[in-house]
Amino acid sequence: MLTLMKPEIELYAREKTASHGDLLEKLTTETKETMEWPEMLTGPLEGRFLKLMVTISGAKRVLEVGMFTGYSALSMAEGLPEDGELITLEINDKAIEVANRYFGNSPHGKKITIKKGAGLDSIKELTGTFDLVFIDADKVNYSNYYEAILPKLKTGGIILVDNVLYSGEVLDPQSENAKAIHAFNEKVSNDNRVDKVLLTIRDGVYFIVKK
Ligand SMILES: C[S@@+](CC[C@H](N)C(=O)[O-])C[C@H]1O[C@@H](n2cnc3c(N)ncnc32)[C@H](O)[C@@H]1O
Numbered sequence: 001m002l003t004l005m006k007p008e009i010e011l012y013a014r015e016k017t018a019s020h021g022d023l024l025e026k027l028t029t030e031t032k033e034t035m036e037w038p039e040m041l042t043g044p045l046e047g048r049f050l051k052l053m054v055t056i057s058g059a060k061r062v063l064e065v066g067m068f069t070g071y072s073a074l075s076m077a078e079g080l081p082e083d084g085e086l087i088t089l090e091i092n093d094k095a096i097e098v099a100n101r102y103f104g105n106s107p108h109g110k111k112i113t114i115k116k117g118a119g120l121d122s123i124k125e126l127t128g129t130f131d132l133v134f135i136d137a138d139k140v141n142y143s144n145y146y147e148a149i150l151p152k153l154k155t156g157g158i159i160l161v162d163n164v165l166y167s168g169e170v171l172d173p174q175s176e177n178a179k180a181i182h183a184f185n186e187k188v189s190n191d192n193r194v195d196k197v198l199l200t201i202r203d204g205v206y207f208i209v210k211k
Contacts, residue, residue, distance in 0.1 A: 003202050003203065004165060004167065004168055004200065004202075004203065004204070005200075005202075010045070013045055014044055014045050017044065017045055017048050018048050019044075020044045020047055020048060020075070023074070023102060023105060023106055024044075024047065024071060024074060024075065026102075027069060027070065027071055027074070027098075027102045028041060028043075028071065030069070030098060031068075031069045031071070031098065034098070035068075035069060035094070035095065035098070040068050041068065041069070041071045042071055042072045042075070042136070042162065042202070043071070043202065045201065045202060046072075046162070046201055046202045046205065047071060047072060047075035048075065049201060049205070050072055050075050050076050050079070050134060050160065051075045051076060051078045051079040052079065053076075053079070053132065053158065053160060054076045054078075054079030054080055054084075054132055055079040057131060057132055057158055058131070059079075059080065059084070059131035059132040059158070060080065060081060060083070060084045060085065060131055061084070061085050061086075061087075061128065061129070061130050061131050061132075062076055062077075062080065062084070062085070062086040062087070062130065062131065062132045062133070062134070063086075063087050063088075063089075063123075063126070063130045063132075063133045063134070063149070063152075064076065064086065064087070064088040064089065064133070064134045064136070065088075065089050065119045065123070065133070065134070065135045065136065065137045065145050065149075066089065066090065066119070066135070066136035066137030066138070066162075067088040067089065067090035067095065067096070067099055067114065068090070068092075068095050068099070068136075069095050069098040069099050069102070070088075070095075070098065070099030070100075070102050070103060070112075072134060072136060073086060073088045073099065073103075073112055074102060074103065074106055074108060074109070074112070076132075076134065077106070077108035077109070077111045077112050078108050080108070080111050082111075084111050085111055085113070086111055086112045086113070087112075087113050087115060087126065088112060088113070088114055088115070089114075089115050089117070089119045089122045089123070089137070090114060090115075090116060091116070091117060091118055091119070091137075093116075096114055096116060099114065100114065119137050119138070119141065119145060120141060120144055120145070120148060123145070123148045123149060123152070124148065126152060128152075129152055129153065129154045129157070130149070130152055130153055130154070130157060131153075131154055131157050131158070132157060132158045132159075132160070133149050133153060133157070133158070133159045133160070134159075134160045134161075134162070135149070135159065135160070135161045135162065136161075136162040136163070139163065139166070139177040139180050139181050140176060140177065140180040141180075142161065142180060142181060142184040143180070143183060143184045143187055146159065146161075146184065146187070146188070150193065150194075150210065153210045154210070155210055155211070156209065156210065157209070157210050158207070158208065158209055158210075159194075159206070159208040159209075159210070160205055160206065160207060160208070161184075161188075161205065161206040161208065162202075162203065162204075162205055163181065163203045163204060164181055164184070164185055164198060164203075164204040164205065164206045165198075165200065165203055165204030166178050166181045166182075166203065166204070167203060169181075170182045170185060170204075185198070185206070188206060188208060192211075193210065193211060194208045194209060194210055194211060195208070195209045195211060196208045196209070
């Protein structure tokens with residue numbers, strides 16, 4: 001679990017947050033047992049936050065960039081109305097196979113469409129506008145995803161971006177990923193097209209609203 005919080009505070013926050021239920025618990029267990037980098041799962045605290053963001057925003061059309069085994073996609077789909085739609089972009093076949101099975105076992109799975117391939121290519125093919133977008137794929141492309149998505153986001157629409165504190169490395173960025181995320185954060189903080197709050201949930205979530 002990626003978090004900058006003291007472990008006991010993180011645990012306390014999780015205990016005081018709604019349960020993610022049995023299916024997401026099973027998905028988490030299988031991901032930890034069978035996948036490389038299981039810490040990429042957004043997990044219960046951020047997952048419940050994403051679900052509530054979808055619910056309270058009244059979003060009906062959601063886009064996710066970086067699905068992995070489907071934890072955040074299923075969490076957000078829970079917050080959608082019955083006729084809501086979530087399109088999720090993923091490049092990894094094994095992750096898609098796991099996610100598809102869990103989507104098939106959830107009453108919310110029918111709201112989800114997986115688009116396989118490189119995220120930037122897939123975004124170019126998407127038509128219509130989105131109400132809420134969650135960016136959680138390759139960090140070096142965060143700025144590219146942002147620019148590609150902004151024209152497809154409705155006015156008042158929300159972009160949530162994961163890992164924007166990158167385990168604290170943004171304070172002194174050395175790796176390629178940390179540099180890319182810091183540059184992205186600089187870009188957003190100076191962008192007059194959007195309003196924004198950088199939330200310190202887990203590894204940092206940028207909450208961006210299109211003006
Ligand atoms: C941090 S994980 C996503 C975690 C997921 N949101 C969750 O809560 O479980 C990032 C995912 O992005 C995918 N990814 C990496 N580069 C990509 C690309 N260029 N296009 C689409 N997906 C990509 C990876 O395969 C990985 O599954």
